[in-house]
Amino acid sequence: MVQESLTDTPRYKVDSVFSENAQIVVNTGEALKFLKTIPNEAFKLIITSPPYNIGKEYEKRKDIRAYLDEQKLVIKELVRVLHQQGSICWQVGNWVDNGEVYPLDIFYYDIFKEHGLKLRNRIIWHFGHGLHAKNRFSGRYETMLWFTKSDNYTFNLDQVRVPSKYPGKLNYKGDKKGQPSGNPLGKNPSDFWECLCNDWETLVWDIPNVKSNHPEKTEHPCQFPVELVERCVLALTNENDWVYDPYGGVGSAVIAAIKNKRYAVMTDREESYTSIAKKRIDDFFAGHLKTRALGTPVHQPTGKEKVAQIPEEWRNLQ
Ligand SMILES: C[S@@+](CC[C@H](N)C(=O)[O-])C[C@H]1O[C@@H](n2cnc3c(N)ncnc32)[C@H](O)[C@@H]1O
Numbered sequence: 001m002v003q004e005s006l007t008d009t010p011r012y013k014v015d016s017v018f019s020e021n022a023q024i025v026v027n028t029g030e031a032l033k034f035l036k037t038i039p040n041e042a043f044k045l046i047i048t049s050p051p052y053n054i055g056k057e058y059e060k061r062k063d064i065r066a067y068l069d070e071q072k073l074v075i076k077e078l079v080r081v082l083h084q085q086g087s088i089c090w091q092v093g094n095w096v097d098n099g100e101v102y103p104l105d106i107f108y109y110d111i112f113k114e115h116g117l118k119l120r121n122r123i124i125w126h127f128g129h130g131l132h133a134k135n136r137f138s139g140r141y142e143t144m145l146w147f148t149k150s151d152n153y154t155f156n157l158d159q160v161r162v163p164s165k166y167p168g169k170l171n172y173k174g175d176k177k178g179q180p181s182g183n184p185l186g187k188n189p190s191d192f193w194e195c196l197c198n199d200w201e202t203l204v205w206d207i208p209n210v211k212s213n214h215p216e217k218t219e220h221p222c223q224f225p226v227e228l229v230e231r232c233v234l235a236l237t238n239e240n241d242w243v244y245d246p247y248g249g250v251g252s253a254v255i256a257a258i259k260n261k262r263y264a265v266m267t268d269r270e271e272s273y274t275s276i277a278k279k280r281i282d283d284f285f286a287g288h289l290k291t292r293a294l295g296t297p298v299h300q301p302t303g304k305e306k307v308a309q310i311p312e313e314w315r316n317l318q
Contacts, residue, residue, distance in 0.1 A: 161186035229256035251277025
Protein backbone atom coordinates (compact mmCIF):
# COMPACT_ATOMS: atom_id res chain seq x y z
CA MET A 1 0.00 0.00 0.00
CA VAL A 2 1.30 3.45 -0.90
CA GLN A 3 1.49 5.80 2.02
CA GLU A 4 -0.81 8.78 1.60
CA SER A 5 1.16 12.00 1.64
CA LEU A 6 0.31 14.79 4.05
CA THR A 7 1.26 17.08 1.16
CA ASP A 8 -1.53 15.91 -1.10
CA THR A 9 -4.44 15.22 1.17
CA PRO A 10 -6.46 17.23 3.63
CA ARG A 11 -7.40 13.90 5.29
CA TYR A 12 -5.31 12.58 8.12
CA LYS A 13 -5.31 9.81 10.67
CA VAL A 14 -3.76 9.63 14.11
CA ASP A 15 -2.58 6.18 15.18
CA SER A 16 -1.23 5.05 18.51
CA VAL A 17 1.26 2.55 17.06
CA PHE A 18 3.84 3.06 14.36
CA SER A 19 3.49 1.36 10.97
CA GLU A 20 4.82 2.08 7.48
CA ASN A 21 1.44 3.49 6.49
CA ALA A 22 1.00 5.73 9.48
CA GLN A 23 1.00 9.51 9.09
CA ILE A 24 0.77 10.78 12.65
CA VAL A 25 1.38 8.66 15.74
CA VAL A 26 0.55 9.80 19.25
CA ASN A 27 1.49 7.09 21.73
CA THR A 28 0.68 7.27 25.42
CA GLY A 29 3.42 5.28 27.12
CA GLU A 30 7.07 4.93 28.01
CA ALA A 31 9.46 6.15 25.31
CA LEU A 32 11.79 3.16 25.74
CA LYS A 33 9.01 0.60 25.33
CA PHE A 34 7.65 2.37 22.24
CA LEU A 35 11.10 2.62 20.66
CA LYS A 36 11.43 -1.18 20.68
CA THR A 37 8.58 -1.25 18.10
CA ILE A 38 10.35 1.08 15.63
CA PRO A 39 12.43 -0.18 12.69
CA ASN A 40 16.07 0.89 12.28
CA GLU A 41 16.74 4.32 10.76
CA ALA A 42 13.05 5.29 10.52
CA PHE A 43 13.23 8.90 11.72
CA LYS A 44 14.94 11.82 9.99
CA LEU A 45 14.69 14.19 12.94
CA ILE A 46 14.45 13.36 16.63
CA ILE A 47 13.80 16.52 18.57
CA THR A 48 12.98 16.72 22.23
CA SER A 49 13.22 18.37 25.55
CA PRO A 50 13.64 15.42 27.92
CA PRO A 51 12.67 15.55 31.59
CA TYR A 52 15.47 17.45 33.42
CA ASN A 53 15.12 15.49 36.67
CA ILE A 54 14.20 18.65 38.55
CA GLY A 55 10.98 17.39 40.10
CA LYS A 56 8.40 18.80 37.68
CA GLU A 57 4.91 17.37 38.09
CA TYR A 58 5.64 14.62 35.52
CA GLU A 59 8.93 13.34 36.99
CA LYS A 60 10.48 12.04 40.21
CA ARG A 61 13.79 13.65 41.07
CA LYS A 62 16.62 11.14 41.44
CA ASP A 63 20.42 11.05 41.66
CA ILE A 64 21.94 12.51 38.49
CA ARG A 65 23.84 9.29 37.69
CA ALA A 66 20.67 7.20 37.98
CA TYR A 67 18.82 9.73 35.81
CA LEU A 68 21.52 9.66 33.12
CA ASP A 69 21.73 5.85 33.19
CA GLU A 70 18.02 5.74 32.36
CA GLN A 71 18.47 8.28 29.58
CA LYS A 72 21.35 6.25 28.11
CA LEU A 73 18.97 3.34 27.43
CA VAL A 74 16.60 5.64 25.54
CA ILE A 75 19.44 7.34 23.63
CA LYS A 76 20.85 3.99 22.48
CA GLU A 77 17.46 3.22 20.90
CA LEU A 78 17.14 6.73 19.46
CA VAL A 79 20.45 6.35 17.65
CA ARG A 80 19.29 3.01 16.25
CA VAL A 81 16.07 4.50 14.84
CA LEU A 82 17.80 7.62 13.46
CA HIS A 83 18.11 7.87 9.66
CA GLN A 84 21.67 7.92 8.22
CA GLN A 85 21.12 11.52 7.06
CA GLY A 86 19.23 12.41 10.21
CA SER A 87 19.65 14.66 13.22
CA ILE A 88 18.99 14.62 16.95
CA CYS A 89 18.18 17.93 18.65
CA TRP A 90 18.41 17.62 22.44
CA GLN A 91 17.22 20.64 24.39
CA VAL A 92 18.16 20.86 28.07
CA GLY A 93 18.87 23.27 30.90
CA ASN A 94 20.58 22.80 34.25
CA TRP A 95 20.13 20.28 37.02
CA VAL A 96 20.67 22.01 40.38
CA ASP A 97 21.55 20.20 43.60
CA ASN A 98 22.18 22.04 46.87
CA GLY A 99 22.82 25.23 44.96
CA GLU A 100 25.40 23.53 42.70
CA VAL A 101 24.67 23.76 38.97
CA TYR A 102 25.14 20.78 36.63
CA PRO A 103 24.71 21.85 32.97
CA LEU A 104 22.96 18.79 31.53
CA ASP A 105 24.26 19.23 27.98
CA ILE A 106 27.82 18.59 29.22
CA PHE A 107 26.74 15.20 30.53
CA TYR A 108 24.68 14.40 27.45
CA TYR A 109 27.49 15.33 25.04
CA ASP A 110 29.59 12.32 26.10
CA ILE A 111 26.63 9.97 25.81
CA PHE A 112 25.93 10.97 22.20
CA LYS A 113 29.63 10.91 21.30
CA GLU A 114 29.91 7.32 22.61
CA HIS A 115 27.47 6.44 19.82
CA GLY A 116 29.62 8.18 17.17
CA LEU A 117 27.24 11.11 16.62
CA LYS A 118 28.73 14.41 15.46
CA LEU A 119 27.91 17.73 17.05
CA ARG A 120 27.00 20.39 14.46
CA ASN A 121 25.83 23.17 16.78
CA ARG A 122 25.36 23.90 20.43
CA ILE A 123 22.48 26.34 20.17
CA ILE A 124 21.93 28.84 22.95
CA TRP A 125 18.31 29.72 23.71
CA HIS A 126 18.43 32.97 25.58
CA PHE A 127 15.55 33.84 27.89
CA GLY A 128 15.02 37.48 28.77
CA HIS A 129 13.05 36.59 31.88
CA GLY A 130 12.75 34.00 34.63
CA LEU A 131 13.42 33.35 38.30
CA HIS A 132 15.76 35.74 40.10
CA ALA A 133 18.61 33.86 41.85
CA LYS A 134 19.95 35.15 45.18
CA ASN A 135 23.24 33.27 45.51
CA ARG A 136 24.39 33.13 41.90
CA PHE A 137 23.67 34.98 38.65
CA SER A 138 20.17 34.31 37.38
CA GLY A 139 20.01 31.61 34.68
CA ARG A 140 18.86 33.04 31.37
CA TYR A 141 19.63 30.41 28.77
CA GLU A 142 19.25 26.77 27.91
CA THR A 143 20.98 24.86 25.17
CA MET A 144 20.09 22.56 22.33
CA LEU A 145 22.69 20.10 21.09
CA TRP A 146 22.29 19.32 17.40
CA PHE A 147 23.98 16.06 16.44
CA THR A 148 23.99 14.24 13.10
CA LYS A 149 24.48 10.54 12.51
CA SER A 150 26.84 11.01 9.55
CA ASP A 151 28.62 13.69 7.54
CA ASN A 152 25.97 13.41 4.83
CA TYR A 153 23.06 15.10 6.57
CA THR A 154 20.05 17.16 5.49
CA PHE A 155 20.54 20.88 6.09
CA ASN A 156 18.26 23.33 4.28
CA LEU A 157 19.68 26.67 5.31
CA ASP A 158 17.61 28.65 2.81
CA GLN A 159 14.41 27.46 4.50
CA VAL A 160 15.31 29.19 7.76
CA ARG A 161 17.20 32.32 6.81
CA VAL A 162 16.22 35.45 8.74
CA PRO A 163 16.16 39.06 7.54
CA SER A 164 19.59 40.68 7.37
CA LYS A 165 20.19 43.73 9.52
CA TYR A 166 21.78 45.60 6.61
CA PRO A 167 20.44 44.07 3.37
CA GLY A 168 21.66 47.11 1.46
CA LYS A 169 25.34 46.43 2.29
CA LEU A 170 27.49 46.33 -0.87
CA ASN A 171 30.80 44.65 -1.71
CA TYR A 172 33.43 47.38 -1.57
CA LYS A 173 36.11 45.59 -3.60
CA GLY A 174 36.74 42.69 -5.99
CA ASP A 175 34.69 41.45 -8.97
CA LYS A 176 31.41 42.04 -7.17
CA LYS A 177 32.25 45.60 -6.09
CA GLY A 178 29.05 47.65 -5.82
CA GLN A 179 26.79 44.57 -5.77
CA PRO A 180 24.85 43.50 -2.65
CA SER A 181 27.10 41.40 -0.39
CA GLY A 182 24.37 39.51 1.47
CA ASN A 183 21.94 36.81 0.46
CA PRO A 184 18.56 37.96 -0.91
CA LEU A 185 16.89 35.25 1.20
CA GLY A 186 18.39 36.69 4.38
CA LYS A 187 21.16 35.61 6.73
CA ASN A 188 21.97 32.43 8.65
CA PRO A 189 20.00 32.53 11.94
CA SER A 190 23.20 31.60 13.89
CA ASP A 191 23.52 29.42 16.99
CA PHE A 192 22.14 32.08 19.35
CA TRP A 193 18.34 32.00 19.33
CA GLU A 194 17.28 34.94 21.34
CA CYS A 195 14.18 36.47 19.88
CA LEU A 196 11.99 33.41 19.90
CA CYS A 197 12.35 32.54 23.56
CA ASN A 198 12.40 36.10 24.71
CA ASP A 199 9.02 36.67 23.23
CA TRP A 200 7.61 33.43 24.59
CA GLU A 201 8.88 34.19 28.07
CA THR A 202 7.64 37.74 28.00
CA LEU A 203 4.20 36.84 26.82
CA VAL A 204 3.72 33.70 28.83
CA TRP A 205 5.60 34.00 32.09
CA ASP A 206 6.50 37.56 32.79
CA ILE A 207 3.28 39.42 32.30
CA PRO A 208 0.60 37.15 33.74
CA ASN A 209 -2.32 39.13 32.40
CA VAL A 210 -1.28 38.51 28.80
CA LYS A 211 -0.58 34.81 29.46
CA SER A 212 -4.01 33.80 28.28
CA ASN A 213 -3.49 35.84 25.13
CA HIS A 214 -0.61 33.71 23.91
CA PRO A 215 -1.99 31.71 21.02
CA GLU A 216 -0.33 28.40 21.88
CA LYS A 217 -0.07 27.93 25.62
CA THR A 218 -1.73 24.86 27.19
CA GLU A 219 -1.60 23.56 30.76
CA HIS A 220 1.77 21.80 30.21
CA PRO A 221 4.40 23.30 32.54
CA CYS A 222 7.23 23.41 29.98
CA GLN A 223 5.82 23.43 26.52
CA PHE A 224 7.94 24.16 23.43
CA PRO A 225 6.81 27.09 21.28
CA VAL A 226 5.95 25.48 17.91
CA GLU A 227 8.06 28.10 16.16
CA LEU A 228 11.22 26.82 17.85
CA VAL A 229 10.70 23.30 16.57
CA GLU A 230 9.71 24.56 13.13
CA ARG A 231 13.14 26.02 12.52
CA CYS A 232 14.69 22.58 13.10
CA VAL A 233 12.02 20.77 11.10
CA LEU A 234 12.50 23.04 8.09
CA ALA A 235 16.29 22.99 8.22
CA LEU A 236 16.89 19.33 9.06
CA THR A 237 14.16 17.44 7.17
CA ASN A 238 12.43 17.43 3.80
CA GLU A 239 8.71 17.12 3.08
CA ASN A 240 7.35 13.64 3.92
CA ASP A 241 10.25 12.80 6.26
CA TRP A 242 9.53 11.48 9.75
CA VAL A 243 9.94 13.59 12.90
CA TYR A 244 9.87 11.99 16.37
CA ASP A 245 9.65 13.48 19.85
CA PRO A 246 10.16 10.79 22.54
CA TYR A 247 9.03 13.14 25.34
CA GLY A 248 6.36 14.86 23.31
CA GLY A 249 4.20 16.55 25.98
CA VAL A 250 1.29 18.35 24.34
CA GLY A 251 2.59 17.70 20.84
CA SER A 252 4.41 20.89 19.87
CA ALA A 253 6.90 18.92 17.74
CA VAL A 254 4.05 17.08 16.04
CA ILE A 255 2.34 20.35 15.17
CA ALA A 256 5.59 21.82 13.83
CA ALA A 257 6.05 18.72 11.66
CA ILE A 258 2.56 18.40 10.20
CA LYS A 259 2.34 22.15 9.63
CA ASN A 260 5.30 21.67 7.29
CA LYS A 261 4.08 18.47 5.62
CA ARG A 262 6.26 16.02 7.54
CA TYR A 263 5.02 12.82 9.20
CA ALA A 264 5.11 12.96 12.97
CA VAL A 265 5.45 10.62 15.93
CA MET A 266 5.45 11.35 19.65
CA THR A 267 5.32 9.48 22.91
CA ASP A 268 4.45 10.79 26.34
CA ARG A 269 3.58 8.73 29.33
CA GLU A 270 0.94 11.15 30.62
CA GLU A 271 -2.47 10.65 29.07
CA SER A 272 -3.50 14.16 30.11
CA TYR A 273 -0.79 15.54 27.77
CA THR A 274 -1.32 13.19 24.82
CA SER A 275 -5.04 13.97 24.82
CA ILE A 276 -4.22 17.69 24.52
CA ALA A 277 -1.79 16.81 21.71
CA LYS A 278 -4.57 14.98 19.83
CA LYS A 279 -6.94 17.90 20.30
CA ARG A 280 -4.28 20.30 18.96
CA ILE A 281 -3.82 18.07 15.89
CA ASP A 282 -7.59 18.07 15.27
CA ASP A 283 -7.67 21.84 15.70
CA PHE A 284 -4.77 22.18 13.28
CA PHE A 285 -6.52 20.23 10.53
CA ALA A 286 -9.79 22.02 11.24
CA GLY A 287 -7.91 25.26 10.64
CA HIS A 288 -8.34 26.75 14.09
CA LEU A 289 -5.12 25.92 15.93
CA LYS A 290 -3.40 29.19 16.61
CA THR A 291 0.39 29.17 16.38
CA ARG A 292 2.73 32.05 16.24
CA ALA A 293 4.14 32.29 12.71
CA LEU A 294 7.85 31.58 12.24
CA GLY A 295 9.73 34.86 12.16
CA THR A 296 6.98 37.00 13.73
CA PRO A 297 8.67 40.11 15.14
CA VAL A 298 9.50 39.93 18.84
CA HIS A 299 7.19 41.63 21.31
CA GLN A 300 8.80 44.91 22.36
CA PRO A 301 7.39 46.86 25.31
CA THR A 302 6.63 50.44 24.27
CA GLY A 303 7.58 51.75 27.72
CA LYS A 304 4.00 52.85 28.33
CA GLU A 305 2.92 49.55 29.92
CA LYS A 306 2.58 49.74 33.70
CA VAL A 307 5.11 46.89 34.15
CA ALA A 308 7.70 48.84 32.11
CA GLN A 309 7.56 51.86 34.44
CA ILE A 310 9.50 52.56 37.65
CA PRO A 311 7.12 52.10 40.62
CA GLU A 312 6.14 55.26 42.46
CA GLU A 313 7.76 53.94 45.72
CA TRP A 314 11.19 53.65 44.03
CA ARG A 315 11.28 57.08 42.43
CA ASN A 316 12.87 58.98 45.35
CA LEU A 317 15.40 56.13 45.94
CA GLN A 318 17.10 56.89 42.67
C1 LIG B 1 10.03 18.83 29.13
S1 LIG B 1 8.52 18.01 28.83
C2 LIG B 1 8.35 18.11 27.09
C3 LIG B 1 7.31 19.08 26.63
C4 LIG B 1 7.12 19.13 25.12
N1 LIG B 1 8.34 19.60 24.46
C5 LIG B 1 5.93 20.05 24.70
O1 LIG B 1 6.13 21.01 23.96
O2 LIG B 1 4.83 19.82 25.17
C6 LIG B 1 8.94 16.33 29.09
C7 LIG B 1 7.80 15.35 28.90
O3 LIG B 1 8.31 14.02 29.04
C8 LIG B 1 7.30 13.18 29.56
N2 LIG B 1 7.99 11.96 30.07
C9 LIG B 1 8.81 11.90 31.16
N3 LIG B 1 9.34 10.66 31.24
C10 LIG B 1 8.86 9.94 30.18
C11 LIG B 1 9.07 8.62 29.70
N4 LIG B 1 9.87 7.77 30.35
N5 LIG B 1 8.45 8.23 28.56
C12 LIG B 1 7.62 9.10 27.89
N6 LIG B 1 7.38 10.36 28.31
C13 LIG B 1 8.00 10.78 29.43
C14 LIG B 1 6.60 14.06 30.57
O4 LIG B 1 5.26 13.63 30.80
C15 LIG B 1 6.67 15.45 29.92
O5 LIG B 1 5.47 15.80 29.26
